[in-house]
Amino acid sequence: MKEPIAFINGKVITPFQLISPGTVIVEGDLIKAVGRGLPLPENARIVDVKGAYISPGFIDLHLHGAWGGDVMAAEEAQLERMAEGLARGGVTSFLPTTLSGPLAEIQRAVDCISRVMAKGTRGARILGVHLEGPYFNQAQRGAQNPEYIIEPHPEDYLPLLERYPCIVRVSAAPEIPGGLALGRELRRKGIVASIAHSDATYQDVLQAVENGYTHVTHIFSGMSTVRRVDGYRLAGVVESTLLLDELTTEIIADGHHLPPSLIRLVLKAKGLDRVCLVTDSMSAAGLGPGTYRLGGLDVIVEADVPAEFEVQDAGTNFVAKLADRSAFASSVATMNQLVRNMVKLVGLTVPEAVRLATVNPARFQKLDRFYGVLAEGMKADLAVFDEEIEILLTMVDGRIVYERENE
Numbered sequence: 037m038k039e040p041i042a043f044i045n046g047k048v049i050t051p052f053q054l055i056s057p058g059t060v061i062v063e064g065d066l067i068k069a070v071g072r073g074l075p076l077p078e079n080a081r082i083v084d085v086k087g088a089y090i091s092p093g094f095i096d097l098h099l100h101g102a103w104g105g106d107v108m109a110a111e112e113a114q115l116e117r118m119a120e121g122l123a124r125g126g127v128t129s130f131l132p133t134t135l136s137g138p139l140a141e142i143q144r145a146v147d148c149i150s151r152v153m154a155k156g157t158r159g160a161r162i163l164g165v166h167l168e169g170p171y172f173n174q175a176q177r178g179a180q181n182p183e184y185i186i187e188p189h190p191e192d193y194l195p196l197l198e199r200y201p202c203i204v205r206v207s208a209a210p211e212i213p214g215g216l217a218l219g220r221e222l223r224r225k226g227i228v229a230s231i232a233h234s235d236a237t238y239q240d241v242l243q244a245v246e247n248g249y250t251h252v253t254h255i256f257s258g259m260s261t262v263r264r265v266d267g268y269r270l271a272g273v274v275e276s277t278l279l280l281d282e283l284t285t286e287i288i289a290d291g292h293h294l295p296p297s298l299i300r301l302v303l304k305a306k307g308l309d310r311v312c313l314v315t316d317s318m319s320a321a322g323l324g325p326g327t328y329r330l331g332g333l334d335v336i337v338e339a340d341v342p343a344e345f346e347v348q349d350a351g352t353n354f355v356a357k358l359a360d361r362s363a364f365a366s367s368v369a370t371m372n373q374l375v376r377n378m379v380k381l382v383g384l385t386v387p388e389a390v391r392l393a394t395v396n397p398a399r400f401q402k403l404d405r406f407y408g409v410l411a412e413g414m415k416a417d418l419a420v421f422d423e424e425i426e427i428l429l430t431m432v433d434g435r436i437v438y439e440r441e442n443e
């Protein structure tokens with residue numbers, strides 16, 4: 037067996053407490069001990085992090101691409117490029133996420149992901165597949181390709197779910213015909229059902245909760261809000277998500293999708309336990325501005341913030357938009373940038389922001405037996421970063437998969 041590794045002189049975020057100076061001892065692929073002034077194993081390799089933060093590795097439950105890799109390309113090399121790039125942002129686990137497209141194309145992407153999962157990657161771990169679509173409401177399609185948005189039919193999705201147990205999350209609109217039956221089937225199979233690109237009313241959302249939906253995809257994006265019917269007001273998905281404790285949700289805190297005020301509103305309503313950070317990124321994340329493709333649509337990556345927006349110079353400084361600039365087309369952010377935004381723009385402490393990127397996504401995805409907390413017996417997945425939340429080192433399964441070169 038490999039020698040144990042001891043990280044010393046860290047500000048250790050468990051993430052429920054901050055231990056400083058703290059030590060984390062890793063043995064094999066597991067965490068052996070976490071604490072202050074721990075005795076170090078004789079043969080341990082010592083890594084002095086010199087006051088940097090040590091936290092559980094970040095978990096991204098929603099992203100379509102990054103670092104030049106695109107999930108829908110269904111190419112193993114592109115997924116591997118993504119996995120290695122993501123580790124540079126402190127990510128240790130992620131769910132490659134498909135987009136609305138022909139079912140055969142979605143299946144090709146899923147098949148490719150399952151092959152890469154079987155082999156493992158040299159970077160962040162693939163935890164499973166997140167299907168975002170194609171079962172959506174056209175009225176809330178956002179940047180999902182309208183040509184491929186359809187209703188869920190068991191004869192389509194049952195064979196797919198049976199054949200690919202790597203599918204662990206499905207984002208769908210519960211109010212369309214077949215949406216509730218889909219939710220029940222997902223619940224039966226232990227797959228997370230998430231309300232997404234939905235025009236549901238409060239009553240529809242209550243039914244969704246009864247029929248297996250537990251999470252809400254990117255709050256405020258692709259969803260209904262208060263509407264009037266004959267003068268009577270109906271709550272939409274936004275208000276239902278804020279109100280119902282049964283539902284967890286996720287925010288794209290890239291500094292563009294949501295202003296700090298709306299993020300604070302979500303945290304005020306949901307607390308620190310029912311919200312996680314997701315990048316919802318596309319292939320240009322980690323790269324620069326330019327023109328790219330996403331789900332068969334042209335997108336522009338640029339830094340054009342309207343003067344009315346609350347923050348002018350935030351986060352990634354770039355965002356992806358549809359070619360006509362009518363909607364955002366996912367983000368180009370990295371997880372460490374989201375954590376930084378939660379601290380600098382929203383005002384959370386570093387341990388609070390880290391909770392939203394580690395233990396919370398692990399719990400929402402039912403992975404908290406292994407991931408999301410630095411404690412004895414948990415997987416040795418961790419990120420080391422400085423005060424600016426710049427990643428210095430990333431470890432997956434007890435292997436150092438990224439280390440920033442010393443300048």
Ligand SMILES: [Zn+2]
Binds near residue numbers: 168178232233254258
């Ligand atoms: Zn979406």
